[in-house]
Each structure stands twice: as C-alpha cells, then as structure tokens.
Amino acid sequence: MSPATAPTPSGPATPAGAAAPPIVALRGIAKTYGAIRALRGVDLEIRRGEVHALLGENGAGKSTLVKCLAGAVIADEGEFLVDGEPVAIGGPTDALDVGVRVVYQELALFPTLSVAENVVGGELHGQRRVDWRRLRTAARAHLDMVELDVDVDTRIEQLSVGTQQMVEVARALGSGGRLIVLDEPTSALGQDEIAQLFRSIRRLADQGVSFLLVTHFLEDVIEHADRATIIRDGRRVATVDVADTTKDELVGHVVGDAGRALRAGLAGQELRLPPRPDGEVLVRAAGVRRPPSVHEMSFDVRAGEVVGIYGDLASGHAAFAEMLFGLGAPEEGELEVLGHAADGSGTRRARDRGIGFVPGDRRAALALEQPIFKNMTLATLQRRGPLLHEGGERTVAEGLIDRLRVANGTPELPAGALSGGNQQKVVLARWMIDPPRLMVLVEPTRGMDVGAKAEVVDIVRSLATDGRAAIVVSSEPEIVLDCATRVLVAKRGRIVAAFSDRTVTKDQLMREAF
Numbered sequence: 001m002s003p004a005t006a007p008t009p010s011g012p013a014t015p016a017g018a019a020a021p022p023i024v025a026l027r028g029i030a031k032t033y034g035a036i037r038a039l040r041g042v043d044l045e046i047r048r049g050e051v052h053a054l055l056g057e058n059g060a061g062k063s064t065l066v067k068c069l070a071g072a073v074i075a076d077e078g079e080f081l082v083d084g085e086p087v088a089i090g091g092p093t094d095a096l097d098v099g100v101r102v103v104y105q106e107l108a109l110f111p112t113l114s115v116a117e118n119v120v121g122g123e124l125h126g127q128r129r130v131d132w133r134r135l136r137t138a139a140r141a142h143l144d145m146v147e148l149d150v151d152v153d154t155r156i157e158q159l160s161v162g163t164q165q166m167v168e169v170a171r172a173l174g175s176g177g178r179l180i181v182l183d184e185p186t187s188a189l190g191q192d193e194i195a196q197l198f199r200s201i202r203r204l205a206d207q208g209v210s211f212l213l214v215t216h217f218l219e220d221v222i223e224h225a226d227r228a229t230i231i232r233d234g235r236r237v238a239t240v241d242v243a244d245t246t247k248d249e250l251v252g253h254v255v256g257d258a259g260r261a262l263r264a265g266l267a268g269q270e271l272r273l274p275p276r277p278d279g280e281v282l283v284r285a286a287g288v289r290r291p292p293s294v295h296e297m298s299f300d301v302r303a304g305e306v307v308g309i310y311g312d313l314a315s316g317h318a319a320f321a322e323m324l325f326g327l328g329a330p331e332e333g334e335l336e337v338l339g340h341a342a343d344g345s346g347t348r349r350a351r352d353r354g355i356g357f358v359p360g361d362r363r364a365a366l367a368l369e370q371p372i373f374k375n376m377t378l379a380t381l382q383r384r385g386p387l388l389h390e391g392g393e394r395t396v397a398e399g400l401i402d403r404l405r406v407a408n409g410t411p412e413l414p415a416g417a418l419s420g421g422n423q424q425k426v427v428l429a430r431w432m433i434d435p436p437r438l439m440v441l442v443e444p445t446r447g448m449d450v451g452a453k454a455e456v457v458d459i460v461r462s463l464a465t466d467g468r469a470a471i472v473v474s475s476e477p478e479i480v481l482d483c484a485t486r487v488l489v490a491k492r493g494r495i496v497a498a499f500s501d502r503t504v505t506k507d508q509l510m511r512e513a514f
C-alpha cells in the first residue's frame with residue numbers, strides 16, 4: 001500500500017460515550033493449550049482513538065489474548081467484531097487486513113537495513129527495480145506521522161531501542177494500522193524515551209489511532225491510558241476508566257484477594273534493609289574500566305549487603321555485572337570477587353567460586369525445551385553434581401513453583417510454555433536451592449507483575465543473609481530502592497552517586513542518572 005492510499009488517521013476521535021461501535025471488540029475469547037486454559041472467555045472492547053491498557057499477573061493470559069487478536073494463535077471460541085461487524089481471524093493476514101498491528105518486545109526490524117527499507121520495505125515486494133527516491137520519500141512520510149526525526153538512510157542497528165520502537169510504530173501506521181498493540185513497550189527504554197513514546201502515542205490517539213498497551217507499569221497506565229482491562233486466570237475481572245481509578249485499585253484488580261494478602265504481609269516488613277558497614281568485603285572494584293561501556297567504577301560490596309546499581313541501558317551497569325560472573329575482565333583497574341581477580345575466565349569457574357547470576361536475557365538463560373524442574377535444579381547440579389535424584393528434583397521444584405507462584409507451573413512442563421514473567425521466576429528459582437555467596441541479578445523483575453516483584457524483593461533480601469551478599473542491577477528505580485541496603489547510580493560507565501541513607505527517593509535517583 002502506498003502512503004498516498006494509506007488510511008491516514010485524521011479528525012478527532014469519537015468522543016467517549018458516543019454511539020460509534022468500538023473499532024475492535026472481542027467477545028468470549030477462549031484458548032486452551034493442552035491442559036492449560038489460558039483464556040476462559042474474555043471480552044475486550046477498544047474504542048477509536050483510545051489508549052487502552054491490558055493488565056494482569058504473569059500468566060494471566062495477556063500475551064495469548066494479543067496473539068489471538070493478531071491471528072498468531074487461533075482462539076478456540078469467541079467472536080471478533082471490527083467496527084461492529086463480525087470478522088473471522090483465522091491467521092495473521094486476517095488481522096493485518098482489519099488494521100491490527102502488534103509491536104512485540106523483541107522488535108521485528110532488520111538491523112543491518114536502513115530505516116527506509118524497514119519502514120516501507122514490504123511495499124517493495126515483487127518490484128524488479130527499486131525506486132530509491134520514492135522509497136525514501138514514502139518512509140519520511142511515515143516517520144513524520146510519529147514525528148520521528150531520523151535520517152532514513154541510517155541503519156537500524158545504529159539507533160537506540162526507543163527510536164527503533166518508534167520506527168516500528170511508524171511502519172505499523174504506514175501500512176494501514178488502526179489498532180497498534182504495544183507489548184511492554186517501555187521495559188527497555190530510558191526515562192526520556194518513555195516520555196517521548198507516550199507523547200507520540202497521545203498525539204496519534206488524538207488523531208484517531210487506537211492503542212492497546214500491554215504492561216506491568218501501573219504508573220504509566222495511570223498517567224497515559226484512558227481505560228484499562230484487567231484479566232486474571234484467563235478471565236476479565238474489570239474494565240475501568242483510568243481517570244476514576246487509583247493505582248491501589250489497579251493493584252487490587254491485578255493481584256486479587258490472594259495476592260492482596262501476600263502484599264499486605266510483605267508491606268508489614270521494614271522496607272529497605274539497614275546498611276551493613278562491617279561485613280567482610282566480597283567485591284572490591286577500584287577504577288574498573290572496560291570500554292565501550294564501563295569507564296570508571298569503584299566500590300566495595302560487603303557480606304550482608306544488597307547493593308543496588310541503578311541506571312539505564314547505557315550506564316554500563318550490566319556490563320559490570322557480567323564481569324563479576326566471569327564474562328570479560330577489566331582493561332584497567334582492579335576487580336576482586338570473593339578473593340579472586342575477575343579475569344574473564346568464564347561462568348563455570350565463577351559459579352564454582354560461589355557466584356550466582358541472573359542475566360537480563362532470560363530466554364538465553366533457560367533451556368526452553370526442558371522441563372521446569374530441570375531448569376530450576378540446573379545451577380545446583382552444575383555446582384554440586386547430582387546430589388538430588390530426579391524425584392527429589394521434582395519435589396524441590398514443586399516447592400519453588402508454589403513459593404514463586406509460577407502460574408500453571410508443573411515440574412514437567414517445558415519452560416518455553418510459561419509466560420514471560422513466569423520464565424523469569426524459574427531463572428531466579430535456580431539460585432534459591434543452594435544460594436551462592438554472591439548473587440548478581442540483572443533486571444531481575446523485568447516483565448514481572450506487582451505481586452511477583454514484591455516476592456523478588458523478599459528473595460533477594462534473603463539471599464544476603466548468613467555472610468552472603470547480592471548486587472541488583474536495574475533500570476527500575478523501585479526495585480533497587482526496595483531491595484538494596486545501599487544504592488549506587490551509574491551513568492555512562494561511571495558511578496556518579498551513592499546513597500546509604502534509607503530516605504533516598506526515586507526522584508533523587510532519577511535526577512542523578514539522567
């Protein structure tokens with residue numbers, strides 16, 4: 001479709017309460033995977049020009065619902081209405097035909113191709129000679145729709161994640177998208193990029209484009225969404241007008257009664273651990289430098305401490321964390337971990353020395369085809385050998401599945417069949433059987449719901465008792481603040497601030513980091 005014929009959204013959105021049918025309505029959508037009933041009859045209505053949030057705990061069924069909407073998974077039951085008319089969504093092209101576009105977390109752009117080729121490349125299909133001028137002009141027109149000021153000849157891999165995401169939105173709109181589904185759009189973005197993304201979303205929504213936002217960030221919902229639908233255990237529990245709703249009410253809908261009880265229990269604990277200035281030094285970093293991302297990091301970590309390192313993707317904190325786990329050595333400076341120089345001698349040796357690691361990329365950390373129980377007991381077996389017989393492994397896994405509330409989890413289920421947030425729980429569980437002396441966690445709560453985040457705080461704290469310590473690296477200030485006894489702020493490869501004062505706030509951290 002050329003940009004001239006693309007249905008550029010224009011004119012004001014239908015005012016709330018007007019009689020126009022929702023642009024998309026789902027009724028009674030059900031989907032079963034084997035014995036798991038992922039969706040049990042969900043209704044969802046999206047109006048023209050609204051920003052609609054889809055909320056729910058890990059495993060509630062959000063991704064499955066989006067996949068049904070996108071035609072990537074075929075619903076077992078239920079009805080799809082577009083502009084009030086029933087349509088059959090029997091595959092991805094049906095969804096594309098009615099204007100549904102999904103921007104997944106793992107972006108679907110070609111990294112080595114230019115912005116122009118990515119944005120309008122689909123239109124080149126079948127053309128024998130490429131009219132590059134036309135291609136660039138068309139791409140520019142699409143990018144203007146999202147007010148994205150990048151050179152159309154830039155290769156995708158040279159852009160920040162946030163800009164790439166906007167390129168995908170531009171592509172979605174340019175190809176006739178009327179309902180853009182964004183799956184956890186902010187989890188890899190810095191604060192500036194998040195603000196820019198929401199400005200674009202609002203402007204487009206004002207022009208009549210609809211957005212479905214799948215997210216765990218309730219503050220983003222409160223600030224930027226018009227309505228929210230909450231699902232739990234595959235059922236819709238509520239659809240609310242965000243303007244009339246508080247964050248606490250949203251939390252209540254998301255976690256339900258059982259989750260509320262759990263949170264109440266955790267809220268009764270002292271938030272933020274006291275500092276531990278007298279423990280044995282387990283990590284000593286002095287002038288550590290490892291270009292391109294780590295430039296000068298110096299700090300100690302003592303037994304009994306949870307040190308939080310807050311910063312965005314460019315802060316170098318994740319690259320520093322990897323060095324602690326044997327992945328790379330400093331080019332300059334000294335880094336001593338549990339009495340050994342960090343020399344990049346590999347993860348196996350690091351594990352043997354008593355270091356545990358939860359990487360940012362959970363899919364790479366899991367054997368997705370393998371059952372959950374194997375994934376959970378892996379680290380212990382690698383470190384200790386087969387102390388546990390398989391029946392024992394299953395029992396241990398069952399306990400962890402219960403403790404972490406892995407939705408629909410059974411020891412035998414392949415890890416790949418879990419929802420994203422529940423996969424993250426399995427990666428974490430792996431280190432809880434026989435906790436290492438030093439636990440390093442990168443973005444441990446990425447993709448996790450509010451209840452699970454509270455659990456992670458509890459677990460990380462327990463990992464720093466009995467002479468052990470933990471380091472939590474994250475771009476989410478809340479998790480760092482809740483877990484840590486001491487908070488460091490990283491910015492462009494340097495530690496720029498340190499707080500051991502328990503009154504430090506999110507705003508203070510963000511001011512230092514950006």
Ligand SMILES: Nc1ncnc2c1ncn2[C@@H]1O[C@H](COP(=O)(O)OP(=O)(O)OP(=O)(O)O)[C@@H](O)[C@H]1O
Pocket residue numbers: 033034036037038056057058059060061062063064065407408416417418419420421422447449
């Ligand atoms: N391919 C699959 N095979 C078996 N079960 C699956 C499959 N995909 C999803 N499920 C199950 O369906 C349920 C809903 O998963 P879904 O991914 O939709 O949850 P979600 O709400 O998106 O969770 P999260 O917030 O963690 O991403 C989960 O219990 C999950 O284990």
